[in-house]
Amino acid sequence: MAGSLLSRYLDAETLGRVADRTIEPRGMVLGNLAGAHKSPLCGFAVEFASHREYVLGDDVRHIDWRLYYKRDRYFIKQYEMETNFVAHLILDISASMRYGDGLEQKLAYAAQLATTLGYSIVRQNDKVSLATFDNRVRGSIPAGNSMSQIIRMARHLDECDAVDKTDMASCLSQLNSRFARREIIMIFSDFLTDVESLEPVLQRMRYNNHEVVLFHVLHHHEVAFDFTGMVKFKGLELPEEYLTQTEDVRREYLAAFNEYLENFKQMCLRNRIEHIVMDTRIPVAETLIDYLNRRSLVKAIR
Known part of the structure; x- marks a missing residue:
């Protein structure tokens, strides 16, 4: 049938x-599943997007140590998330x-x-x-x-x-x-x-x-x-x-x-x-x- x-x-x-x-999609999209398209949100996966300054509570695994040695300040690496x-x-x-x-x-x-x-x-x-x-x-x-x-x-x-x-x-x-x-x-x-x-x-x-x-x-x-x-x-x-x-x-x-x-x-x-x-x-x-x-x-x- x-x-x-x-x-x-x-x-x-x-x-x-x-x-x-x-x-x-021609622009960034929002979805609720992991997928293959760029999201406007930032997380800790896939492709590097930018830095932001470290704040108390951030996961130290994402600190950019090279940047720390240059500026003597802590910065967190942010990555573009992918979504459906x-x-x-x-x-x-x-x-x-x-x-x-x-x-x-x-x-x-x-x-x-x-x-x-x-x-x-x-x-x-x-x-x-x-x-x-x-x-x-x-x-x-x-x-x-x-x-x-x-x-x-x-x-x-x-x-x-x-x-x-x-x-x-x-x-x-x-x-x-x-x-x-x-x-x-x-x-x-x-x-x-x-x-x-x-x-x-x-x-x-x-x-x-x-x-x-x-x-x-x-x-x-x-x-x-x-x-x-x-x-x-x-x-x-x-x-x-x-x-x-x-x-x-x-x-x-x-x-x-x-x-x-x-x-x-x-x-x-x-x-x-x-x-x-x-x-x-x-x-x-x-x-x-x-x-x-x-x-x-x-x-x-x-």
Whole structure:
């Protein structure tokens, strides 16, 4: 049962291609387990960070005797601690995510992407949680770092039904209040929402020192508007229908879409938020490998 459920969201070939990849936080993180990522806290392990003056009660084993002979004062060596990180995966399951067929459906694509990332995070012994929302928070799986966590995530995704409108700003604000500080928040959505109302919520996440990653999942029709002839468009979140000659509206649509996308990118730049635009026509494996390559390159440069 679990195997057949996981096969809907995890592809063996994709997992094979990302098996040797790790996901590293770009800033310092706070966790409650020993792990492989830098913590802003200092202790007595791993990598030297700084000195501080000795105070009564400090362990004399950590005195820097070389510094004592130079300055005739006692100093304690401090080291950077290593910890695990927590990644919160937040998936938009509003009705607009239902657009597309098969694995090119936006919701199916985002669900597979989120589950694969969750698997990779758990495999490196870090924690992952999952939350879904439309006009309210529909469900959440608390953070965990066992492989059974991925089964719980897949089971929850399998129960999701994209039928309602979205209230993204309110839902993200509610979820943000549940998170600690210095964690990773990954949001999977088509972001067909009011950018002005969304920005303050994302700013609060950044204020709490979270690393925020937005996976902007779009169908190829939305990106290219490659329709021909007379087409009837039916609203997924609104009851309206429009019958139109696509050649007559293509230029205006693409101009409006590109303006929206540019405004969205600028909002992300202002708030130092990572923004990845994804076309569901491109296989999840290709998209994920490209993202992990770019992420590791930025880390190497820094």
